Amino acid sequence: xxxxxxxxxxxLIVLFRDKGxxxxxxxxxFVLTLGLGLITGSFSNNxxxxxxxxxxxxxxxxxxxxxxxxxxxxxxxxxxxxxxxAPDTAVSPQAxxxxxxxxxxxxxxxxxxxxxxxxxxxxxxxxxxxxxxEVYANPARPISANVVSSIVADYINQVETGMVSVNVALTQLxxxxxxxxxxxxSMMTLGQEMGQRLISQDAAPQPIRIERDKAAAEAAxxxxxxxxxxxxxxxxxxxxxxxxxxxxxxxxxxxxxxxRLLISPTSATQILAGKVVGIFLTGVAQVSVLxxxxxxxxxxxxxxxxxxxxxxxxxxxxxxxxxxxxxSLANRPGQVSSFGTAxxxxxxxxxxxxxxxxxxxxxxxxxxxxxxxxxxxGFMSLSQGGSLADIAPSLIALVVMAALLFGTAxxxxxxxxxxxxxx
Amino acid sequence: xxxPILTTxxxxxxxxxxxxxxxxxxxxxRGEIFSLLGPNGAGKTTTISMLSCLLTPTGxxxxxxxxxxxxxxxxxxxxxxxxxxxxxxYDELTARQNLQFxxxxxxxxxxxxxxxxDEVLEQVALSxxxxxxxxxxxxxxxxxxxxxxxxxxxxxxxxxxxPTVGIDPQSRRxxxxxxxxxxxxxxxxxxxxxYMEEAEELSDRVGIIDHGRLIAxxxxxxxxxxxxxxxxxxxxxxxxxxxxxxxxxxxxxDGVLAANSLDGEIVLSVKEAGAVLPAVVTRANxxxxxxxxxxxxxxxxEAVFLHLTGRALRD
Numbered sequence: 001x002x003x004x005x006x007x008x009x010x011x012l013i014v015l016f017r018d019k020g021x022x023x024x025x026x027x028x029x030f031v032l033t034l035g036l037g038l039i040t041g042s043f044s045n046n047x048x049x050x051x052x053x054x055x056x057x058x059x060x061x062x063x064x065x066x067x068x069x070x071x072x073x074x075x076x077x078x079x080x081x082x083x084x085x086a087p088d089t090a091v092s093p094q095a096x097x098x099x100x101x102x103x104x105x106x107x108x109x110x111x112x113x114x115x116x117x118x119x120x121x122x123x124x125x126x127x128x129x130x131x132x133x134e135v136y137a138n139p140a141r142p143i144s145a146n147v148v149s150s151i152v153a154d155y156i157n158q159v160e161t162g163m164v165s166v167n168v169a170l171t172q173l174x175x176x177x178x179x180x181x182x183x184x185x186s187m188m189t190l191g192q193e194m195g196q197r198l199i200s201q202d203a204a205p206q207p208i209r210i211e212r213d214k215a216a217a218e219a220a221x222x223x224x225x226x227x228x229x230x231x232x233x234x235x236x237x238x239x240x241x242x243x244x245x246x247x248x249x250x251x252x253x254x255x256x257x258x259x260r261l262l263i264s265p266t267s268a269t270q271i272l273a274g275k276v277v278g279i280f281l282t283g284v285a286q287v288s289v290l291x292x293x294x295x296x297x298x299x300x301x302x303x304x305x306x307x308x309x310x311x312x313x314x315x316x317x318x319x320x321x322x323x324x325x326x327x328s329l330a331n332r333p334g335q336v337s338s339f340g341t342a343x344x345x346x347x348x349x350x351x352x353x354x355x356x357x358x359x360x361x362x363x364x365x366x367x368x369x370x371x372x373x374x375x376x377x378g379f380m381s382l383s384q385g386g387s388l389a390d391i392a393p394s395l396i397a398l399v400v401m402a403a404l405l406f407g408t409a410x411x412x413x414x415x416x417x418x419x420x421x422x423x
Numbered sequence: 424x425x426x427p428i429l430t431t432x433x434x435x436x437x438x439x440x441x442x443x444x445x446x447x448x449x450x451x452x453r454g455e456i457f458s459l460l461g462p463n464g465a466g467k468t469t470t471i472s473m474l475s476c477l478l479t480p481t482g483x484x485x486x487x488x489x490x491x492x493x494x495x496x497x498x499x500x501x502x503x504x505x506x507x508x509x510x511x512x513y514d515e516l517t518a519r520q521n522l523q524f525x526x527x528x529x530x531x532x533x534x535x536x537x538x539x540x541d542e543v544l545e546q547v548a549l550s551x552x553x554x555x556x557x558x559x560x561x562x563x564x565x566x567x568x569x570x571x572x573x574x575x576x577x578x579x580x581x582x583x584x585x586p587t588v589g590i591d592p593q594s595r596r597x598x599x600x601x602x603x604x605x606x607x608x609x610x611x612x613x614x615x616x617x618y619m620e621e622a623e624e625l626s627d628r629v630g631i632i633d634h635g636r637l638i639a640x641x642x643x644x645x646x647x648x649x650x651x652x653x654x655x656x657x658x659x660x661x662x663x664x665x666x667x668x669x670x671x672x673x674x675x676x677d678g679v680l681a682a683n684s685l686d687g688e689i690v691l692s693v694k695e696a697g698a699v700l701p702a703v704v705t706r707a708n709x710x711x712x713x714x715x716x717x718x719x720x721x722x723x724x725e726a727v728f729l730h731l732t733g734r735a736l737r738d
Contacts (some may be wrong), residue, residue, distance in 0.1 A: 006527045008654045010513065017556075018517040258507030260572070264528040265500045 007274025011248060012281045025241050025286050029233035030293060036229050037151050055086040056144045057105035059096045061365055062089070066116020072133070076109065084147065097136050106144035108136040109152055110177070119159065192346075226300055231379035234290040234371045234380035235315060236344060238355035239392035241286050242323030243340020245279030250333040274411060279323050291304050303382030311382070315375035322371070323346075323404025326414035347372050374398050428488055428580050428611050429474065433476070435482030436469050443469045445635040446483060451613050456606045458622040459615040460724060461632035462736050467615040468508060471584045474507045474613070477638025487580060502530070504578030508585045510565045511572075514558035517567050518549060521557060522575060529576040541629045543571040547601065570598065580611045587621065599624060619725040619736055631728055638731050646722070647722045648729040653680065655694045655720040656703070658689040661713045672710050675701045685735040712729045 001106075015021055052117055062069050076087045083170065088105075090096040096108035110133065117128035135152050137145035162175045252258040260272050291308065294300045322343065330336045347353050351372020367373045377393030378386075428449035436444040444466045451457040459467045472478040474485055477498035485492040490499050512521050519540060526536045538657040544550045547567035557565060566586060573581060583602065587595045602625055606612055616622055621627050629646060639646055670689055673682040678699035681692040693699045696719045707714050720726070728736045 003528060006524065010516070010524050013520075014513055014515045064537070213495055256507050256511065258512035259477055260473075260505070260511040261528060262475055263500060263503075263505050264525070266528050281520065309688060 003270050004274040004277055007261075007271060008277030008281050009280025011275065014286065015248070015278075015282050019131075021092075021241075021244055025237060025244075025282075026289055029237040029290055032231045033226070033233045033294060035296075036233075040146065044370045050074070056084060056107075057086050057088070058148050059088050059094050059099055059105055059108045061091065061096045061108065062367055063093070063242070064111045065112040065113065067118070068116040068119055068159060069111040072109070072111060072152065076151065081151065085151075093134075095307060100136050100138045104139060106136075106138050107148040109133040110136060143379065147309045160172050189308045193284075197323065220391040226294075226298060227302075227383040228376070228380060230294045230298070230300055231376050232348075232353035232372070234242040234287050235319075235351070235375045238283050238316065238319045239322065239344040239371070240340060241283050242279050242319040243326055243336055243343065244323075244325035245275070245282055245320070245324075246327030246340065247333045247336040248278070248338060249275050249327045250330060254333060272410070276320060276324060280316055280320045283319055284312055287312045287316060300362055301383060302379065303385060304387060307378070307386070307388050310388070310395055311375055311378045311391060311398075314395050314402070315371050315378075318374075318398040318404035318405070321402045321409065324409035325405050325412075327403055328409040328416065352376055368397070369401070371401065374401075414419040425453045427451060429613065431470075431474070431483065431485045432487055433483035434470065434473060434480055435560065436466075436473055436478060437481045444480075444579055446472070446637075447632065448483075449630050449632075449637060449640055451611060452628075454601065454606065454609055455613050455627040455713075456612045456625050458482065458617065458629045459613070459625040459632050460617070460622040460626075460629050460728070460736070461615075462617050462626060462734075465632045466615075466635040467617075467632055469635075471505070471582050471613070471615060475503055475582055476500055476623055488731070501576070501628045501645040502579050503579045504573040506570050506573035506581065506583040506586050510562075512557050512565065512568060515556060516657070517545065517554050517556050518560075518571075521568060522571060525572045526575050531576060536565070538576060541576075543574050543581040546574065546604075546699060547571045548597070561591075561594075563590040563604055563695045565598070566590050566594060566598060567601075570601065573607070578610070580613065581605065582626065583612060583614045585615055586726065587618070616737055617729070623724055629724065631724070633728070633732050638729060645721050646724060646727045650692075650722050651724055652694070653722055653730060654693055655717075655723070655726045656691040656693050656696050656700070656728070657720065658691065658703070658707065658714055659716040659718070660689075661715045662705075669712060672706055672712075673703060673733055675704055679703070681729055681733050682728065682733040683733075688728070690725075692726060 015025075029411070058076065060073055062073050064070070073089075076085060081087075090099070090108070093110045096110060098110050101103045112130050112131045112133070112296045114128050115133060118130035119127070121127050133152060133156065135145070136148045137149065139145075249258075249272075252261070258271070262268065291302055291312070295302060319356060323340070326336050326339050326343065349368040350367045351370035352367065353376065365403070374394040374397045378391040381390045381394075429451040431450075432448045434444060434448070435446050437441065438569055447466075447470065449457075460468055461468065469478065473480045473492065474487070476492060476499055479493050484669070487499050488502055490502070492499060513524070517522065522540045522543065523536065526532075526540065531539065540553075541550070544553050548572060549564060549567055549571070552560070552564065557568060568585060570583070572574070573583070586681040587598050590598075591728075599621065602612060602614065603659065606627075614621075614625060623643060626643065628640070628642050630637050639649060649696065665687060667684045667687070670682040670684045672692055673679050673689060676699060678694050679691050683690045691699075691703065704714060728734070
């Protein structure tokens with residue numbers, strides 16, 4: 001066992017000292033994840049940096065002049081949201097929109113004139129035409145803009161359910177002397193009626209209108225894109241790593257180190273097992289580094305730690321099986337590299353590493369032979385709060401895949417042992 | 424000299440119809456340097472591969488220290504050390520890390536391994552570069568570490584397969600000195616080479632191998648008796664007059680036993696140089712080949728090979 005670990009550890013060191021391999025093992029998936037994250041705005045906040053959400057720049061234009069408009073301004077400027085938002089005011093809606101267009105702020109909240117009047121009855125008991133609040137969102141900062149929209153929507157929701165409107169309206173009625181504070185029961189009834197009125201305005205314009213382009217809307221509809229692409233890339237390039245490991249078996253033969261190993265008092269089984277351990281350890285190290293880096297640098301939450309560890313181990317084992325199978329079938333190290341690259345791309349597409357394609361029929365079945373599909377499914381589940389039980393199908397599938405591939409590769413190696421020694 | 428540590432009888436290796444080693448029999452005595460001398464493709468490396476349990480013989484027997492190949496291969500592997508023709512090292516690791524790894528493959532560990540690594544590094548004069556990656560070494564330095572790996576577990580019998588191929592004269596000299604030192608320390612060495620000079624300098628006994636057959640075996644003096652008083656004449660021609668293709672010209676000259684082209688020269692095996700030279704010079708001149716220099720050599724292993732095969736060693 002000691003020799004097996006020695007061979008595996010040696011391979012791990014050798015591979016991690018290969019600068020070219022490091023670029024592809026760690027650099028490429030990291031840069032691609034970073035690039036795709038930036039393209040989709042998955043990291044964006046007010047400053048455009050990739051750290052967590054805070055100090056989202058938002059400008060408020062209040063043309064309403066009524067209590068409800070001012071209520072929203074107060075919410076946006078409230079102490080509760082002081083850490084999350086960095087609000088400012090503007091007089092002109094055009095100026096506010098311009099700031100969004102210039103990518104200076106995440107969103108502009110434009111409260112139109114008549115917003116309050118469209119909800120609350122005036123002194124003569126009349127209610128004006130409903131108008132919508134506009135949230136002018138920055139497509140380059142979809143998550144930040146979403147946060148602002150959510151706050152505004154939440155405020156509107158409160159208005160709709162009467163919580164705000166009742167308070168404001170009743171204050172108005174009391175101030176104008178239309179009711180007395182003692183008449184509590186009628187106050188509550190009136191508040192509820194006003195709320196119901198808002199909710200029942202099916203034909204009326206929505207009280208909030210969010211303006212942004214289509215791309216931003218799509219990005220916002222999938223806020224966990226980074227949680228998808230990061231494991232996708234890690235697993236895609238894991239396939240490259242295992243191919244590199246498989247290549248090293250034949251490279252050892254060509255360099256003469258395999259013969260030297262076979263001349264030493266080390267059995268062929270120990271050597272093969274050591275190479276497998278080396279590929280496996282390298283894969284585990286690669287995926288672990290990528291996951292840790294994305295968690296630390298991108299703030300990505302991978303979810304249940306034991307689950308993440310188990311997925312790393314099982315997907316590395318399954319991928320190692322593929323690397324071993326490639327090595328057992330190839331005659332030259334270059335062939336393993338070529339097949340490995342083809343396999344990485346094919347599995348990347350089939351398994352959804354690069355983009356999620358809803359395959360059907362045969363392609364859907366084929367995707368199940370890739371470690372990518374199972375691992376991504378598991379990682380996505382964990383990032384969305386899934387438990388060990390939720391990822392059990394992925395874990396089982398990856399273990400079975402690893403066992404089948406190891407067994408097949410060993411059988412082929414046994415049949416071709418002469419060819420593997422001779423060059 | 425004492426009893427044999429290695430004995431082969433009719434050792435054979437075939438790949439289908441291709442017979443790489445056609446039944447060779449020899450013994451290596453404990454404490455000697457035994458050279459297998461022969462041109463490239465003669466079967467030297469295949470023989471070493473069988474003796475180091477890497478290839479299974481297809482015929483004959485081989486016994487090392489009373490242990491049979493391939494039946495006792497695990498025990499034999501612990502007895503022998505092999506310095507392969509290739510630089511079988513990991514370039515990405517340092518020399519010390521390489522030695523550490525290979526020592527572990529021979530079940531060495533801890534302080535004993537560390538101490539032995541220091542010893543072999545000193546032996547190959549690379550202690551000061553021990554922590555540099557092998558990829559930064561010159562060819563000669565890599566060869567020396569390649570040898571150090573073979574020595575690490577103190578083998579009783581060391582196989583060295585063309586250990587000086589492709590290196591500079593200084594490194595070559597250092598390696599040859601090292602091989603002699605190993606013999607002086609009591610190690611038995613089986614050395615393969617196609618360099619006649621190396622075999623002459625190092626060997627207690629020599630086996631000459633060609634086309635998978637051992638065609639001569641003995642001490643250098645015994646082998647040189649094969650050619651008797653034969654001498655070797657080397658003819659060097661002026662610029663623009665290559666010797667290649669002209670050896671046939673001299674085959675008919677009285678007293679010339681064999682003629683070959685080698686390294687731009689014509690190499691003649693003759694009975695008596697003084698008697699044949701006038702006719703040789705006349706033949707060269709009439710063929711329009713101006714002789715620039717003539718060198719006459721005493722009988723050597725090259726002459727033995729030439730005599731036995733009709734070809735030069737590096738043909």
